[in-house]
Amino acid sequence: MQLSRDDLLEAYRKMRMIREFEDAVHEEFSAGNIPGFVHLYAGEEASGVGVCMHLDDRDAIASTHRGHGHCIAKNCDERAMMFEIFGRKEGLCGGKGGSMHIADMSKGMMGANGIVGGGPPLICGAALSAKYLKTGGVAIAFVGDGASNQGTTFESYNLAKVWNLPAIFVVEDNGYAESTASKWSVAGSQVDRAKGFGMPSYDVDGHDFFAVWEAAREAIERARNDGGPSLIHSRLNRYYGHFEGDAISYKAPGEIEKVKAEKDAIMLFRNRVSEAGLLDGPAMDAVDKACRERIAQVLAEAKAGAMPTEADLLTDVYTSAY
């Protein structure tokens, strides 16, 4: 399988859309316009997009609290996402979930998650559904380095293996869980952990779209062919704080700037496709402009959107009458 020009443009568009989305949310949060807890994915774009480029609507993903990027990568509508983050009625979840619970089941996006380690067990279930119903679908859990230490995550590795599920665990290791370094909190290594469960594993530079894409291609193909679960350790960095408002004093001075200068996912992608003559600068500049305009537009609309009302408070608790 090869990436066509259209695929490359789409991958680039998604990464840029995520970056624009997150930068806009960062500014709006800083200006006091967005309530609640907001965790941004800027810097990590190549990972979510590199994996989700292989997926379609029959495939499920479970995200984390840092979910906006996974949403966009899995084709959620950025307008409805922005409305959701502003708590508006037209939001993807009617304003009931917000940034931490943004979801679109119709797109196979099983939700950002407020519970660290909440996703991997769910993904075993989604993989079971796909296997049982013979949809050909796979299920992907995005797992932070912090979440990789939860019992739920280890239990899911084991269950996925013994049930031979079409599940893939993508450990997005951005070096920190809140202010705690993963080199301290993670005993052993992610790939050795996978080996311990008899799962094939990959260690990739998560800034490099092509490295992620290639590992995901193999793991997903294996899963679709009843070859069972795999783990991808994706090493990357986040550009903003753990959550908006975090002073990031635990990082070394210059740590983020250095990554931005040397390993920025979008920069690496542009360099790579330009050098290989796959996409030209103007084509990507046009994508940049379109994404910027789209985000400016959905932002303005979301800010003007109507709030839910009292009539919405007690709906959606149950499916049948209560």
Added chain:
Amino acid sequence: MPKKTYRQAINEALRQEMERDHRVILMGEDISGGMGAPGEQDAWGGPLGVTKGIMPVFTRDRVLDTPITESAFIGAAAGAAATGLRPVAELMFVDFMGVCFDQIFNQAAKFKYMFGGKAVTPLTIRTMYGAGFRAASQHSQCLYPLFTHIPGLKVALPSNAYEAKGLLATAIRDDDPVMFFEHKAMYDDEAEVPDEAYTIPFGEANVTREGDDVTIIAFGRMVNFANEAADNLEKSGISCTVVDPRTTSPLDRDTILETCEETGRVVVVDEAHPRCNMATDIAAMCAQEIFGALKAPVKMVTGYHCPVPFSPALEDLYVPNAAKIEAAVREVAGKGH
């Protein structure tokens, strides 16, 4: 007396108890922060800075940052408590009990009884609860009724900074497992708090207002709204008694029943969901014990039977407030036989 925030009061109680007893240790996720990181140490002090400044004084030997493994470290705190330490574990948000509840309710809570009295588990679990923070469905719950349901656990709900410092000292010195609930919307609220250490006994309610017409029983943050409502109602000639039970387990049944019996009109304010919560518990007590003295049906002001919504427009509807309490009081004051 110096004014201190709820945050400062809790921080001070922890320090003083650690000074007092070397067996008191702290553990939790990012309770100091910067573990293994190249930058600032003690960078966080928990997500809202409540434990900041303690690690530099007491060292990482006594302030243990943990990986994100609630089941393991809450269980470790229970095990350490049963074997000679007096751990204060921080369960960042009580909503995360889902990850570690077994270690609390099947293990720590039951050692004493199951082992025929031959276990002592001086464990304190500090945890954040409550709505009003735009923190959505998995970071806004109350859940103290679930813990109150479990024999062997004690449950404290400090309603202001003064209460927080005294009740936390009691929790840490207590030989049973205690769930200590801190309302996340109250950390900046100030009250007069003595510098020296003091304790507030469990199971002794605090009567914050005395009145003749209606008794309001309120829990945690709701005590402040109840006081506000009572002060407003006073102006229109309705005088209220307000009772802060301080702990839901043990529960000061005597004070609650006496004050309810005196007025015969009862409003219970509980931020938790309305089913099987503290409000239903108090209402049942009144029906059972002082039925003859009741002049009107017991009225409950609670959250709703839905997850806590994110949107500010919905969350503001969800959370009880002084206006809702006032309306409830007027309703029971106007009813009767």
